[in-house]
Amino acid sequence: MKLTARDANRYFTRPEPDRTSVLIYGVDAMRVAIKRQELIAALIGPSGDDEMRLTRIPAAELRKDPALLGDAIKAQGFFPGPRVAFVEDAADAHTAIIKEALSDWQDGDAQVVITAKQLTTRSSLRKFVEGHKNAYAVGLYDDPPSREDIQNDLNKAGVRDVGRDAMGALEALSRTIDPGDFRQTMEKLALYKRGDDSPVQVEDIEAIAPTSTEAALDDVLNIVAEGRASEVGPIIAKLTSQGVQPVRLCIGATRHFRQLHAVSSAPGGPNDGIGKLRPPVFGPRRDKMLRQAQGWGMRKVEIALTMLTDTDLTLRSTSRAPAMAVMERTLVRLAMLARR
Numbered sequence: 001m002k003l004t005a006r007d008a009n010r011y012f013t014r015p016e017p018d019r020t021s022v023l024i025y026g027v028d029a030m031r032v033a034i035k036r037q038e039l040i041a042a043l044i045g046p047s048g049d050d051e052m053r054l055t056r057i058p059a060a061e062l063r064k065d066p067a068l069l070g071d072a073i074k075a076q077g078f079f080p081g082p083r084v085a086f087v088e089d090a091a092d093a094h095t096a097i098i099k100e101a102l103s104d105w106q107d108g109d110a111q112v113v114i115t116a117k118q119l120t121t122r123s124s125l126r127k128f129v130e131g132h133k134n135a136y137a138v139g140l141y142d143d144p145p146s147r148e149d150i151q152n153d154l155n156k157a158g159v160r161d162v163g164r165d166a167m168g169a170l171e172a173l174s175r176t177i178d179p180g181d182f183r184q185t186m187e188k189l190a191l192y193k194r195g196d197d198s199p200v201q202v203e204d205i206e207a208i209a210p211t212s213t214e215a216a217l218d219d220v221l222n223i224v225a226e227g228r229a230s231e232v233g234p235i236i237a238k239l240t241s242q243g244v245q246p247v248r249l250c251i252g253a254t255r256h257f258r259q260l261h262a263v264s265s266a267p268g269g270p271n272d273g274i275g276k277l278r279p280p281v282f283g284p285r286r287d288k289m290l291r292q293a294q295g296w297g298m299r300k301v302e303i304a305l306t307m308l309t310d311t312d313l314t315l316r317s318t319s320r321a322p323a324m325a326v327m328e329r330t331l332v333r334l335a336m337l338a339r340r
Helices: 005-013 029-044 059-064 067-074 092-102 124-131 147-157 164-174 179-192 202-208 213-225 229-241 246-264 270-275 283-315 323-338
Strands: 021-026 054-058 084-090 111-116 135-140
Touching: 005 029, 005 135, 005 147, 021 029, 021 124, 029 084, 029 111, 029 135, 029 179, 054 059, 054 067, 059 067, 059 084, 059 092, 067 084, 067 092, 084 092, 092 111, 092 124, 111 124, 124 135, 147 164, 147 179, 164 179, 164 202, 179 202, 213 229, 213 246, 213 283, 213 323, 229 323, 246 270, 246 283, 246 323, 270 283, 283 323
Parallel strands: 021 111, 021 135, 054 084, 084 111
Antiparallel strands: none
């Protein structure tokens, strides 16, 4: 059975102990890991791992020894309580093994928690779990967190009284940093407000908000795609001071222009292509990407991808040229190409 995002969030905090299995998949490994940790903690409690009621099975090991999962499901430990068999980084190659192990599942057996990377609708693993009468499949995408998600994070951190403007600031912050950093920010907020019973204000959020490298990366990619060549140098200097490596910047730029290519080359046009991106994009980021795809067009995006591929090869070669200077030159050339 497939769970919606809202139902999944509720299930992660209050799981059903008699479910056979839960599959959590998504392109963002951090999001998947956070939800998996939340679910397992809710199933076996804070002492479950220490009491050996959690069995971890890397998917690579499962292929070598298919009996590992079946044994973990049936095994009985020294401590009473619910048990979990956790299969990490599964893929379609493991579907038959998982299916066989779950075929003999009975009440009282360990609940199987499976994580995977992004799975398409054609995935055999996803189809199996979605079609199972007593299992759930949950897909996690790069959707902006809902107010309910943020409120759950605040509750876990022990932060109760948040003003309206402060909540708006948290919603904006959650869209610019990754889920792991956002959860840590909630914990920092709880420490910052310890002993202070006044409502959380915007100033409190600003005091503990992290400097986001990912946000800076997005900024430079938007600057390049929008043809603002004069702004490339200063933001490259900022990224360099934050320790961002040229190869990482190249990978991010290539990913961004591949998305632009998918949008600009869609048979139904950019408006059709933007809706087919997976993971989907929302809000202001969606509008920016649509404008960029319309401005660049498929041909120029293909030229940009060729330039980035050549730059990537140079960065990974034995060339003695300063790596960040090579990357900066490419970004400036791309920004100038955008204005043609």
